[in-house]
Amino acid sequence: MNFPAYRIKIRRITICSTLLVAGIALATTAFKKEEQHTGVNNAASMSEADIKASQEAFMKVYKVFMSPRCMNCHPAGDVPLNGDDNHLHPQGIKRGKDGKGLYALKCTNCHQVENTPGLNMPPGAEEWHLPPADMKMVFEGKTPYELAKQMKDPKQNGGKSLQDLIEHMKTDLVKWGWEPGDGRTTPPMSYTEFYDTFKEWIDTGAALPDKNAR
Structure with a gap:
């Protein structure tokens, strides 16, 4: 066996492995940083x-x-x-499945498409509701x-x-x-x-x- 050549080959393999590990580490760090900032895995840099x-x-x-x-x-x-x-x-108001109130207690019973005049009177706007129960x-x-x-x-x-x-x-x-x-x-x-x-x-x-x- 040609020991000098064998040692060179081993050294090359070691260097390549080290570079590969370092590259993976850098990529992982960048990926985690990007995910932390964007909240998604495939966001553009x-x-x-x-x-x-x-x-x-x-x-x-x-x-x-x-x-x-x-x-x-x-x-x-x-x-x-x-x-x-x-x-x-x-008044016992609840979200309800669709976010528009529960049973007969619907948001739009009191909340119209505009504010009711007067101090602290029921406010209003189009589509007055909470987000739905499943979201x-x-x-x-x-x-x-x-x-x-x-x-x-x-x-x-x-x-x-x-x-x-x-x-x-x-x-x-x-x-x-x-x-x-x-x-x-x-x-x-x-x-x-x-x-x-x-x-x-x-x-x-x-x-x-x-x-x-x-």
Whole structure:
């Protein structure tokens, strides 16, 4: 046996194996990083600048989603929330299977297509309802990371694409949050700023905020 040649062959195999392992490790790290930021496995690569801009955009709109005008219709339980203090809706109102109330206690019994005039009178907008029971889309108690991940997951957002989410933000029900009627506060930014910032989150890749972000 030619021992020098044998040693060279072994050395080459060792070097190739080391490079292969290193390559796999780098690819795995990049994959995990991308999945952490995007929440999906096959997302297009995002630049660090886009990731940062996208995360910052979501953190801004997160404050809107946590405001009473949004969160009251996205409760953790099956009872809608009321008021700026997020208390449970009185009168025994429940979500129901379709999100429009249970039995005879339907949302539209009191909530019409526009606000009822007067201080703290029943608010209203087209299609007034909660998310359905099989797709609750809970905002209450969600961290920025959890909410962003849920919001962009079609299995948790009603089958919506990212573009569908943008279109949803144009609906009268969403816009109602900025015209909630007498006695109710509005979200912490204007509707135009909210819409533009939400769209920026989508346009820059819909990156997920850091898991520890609050």
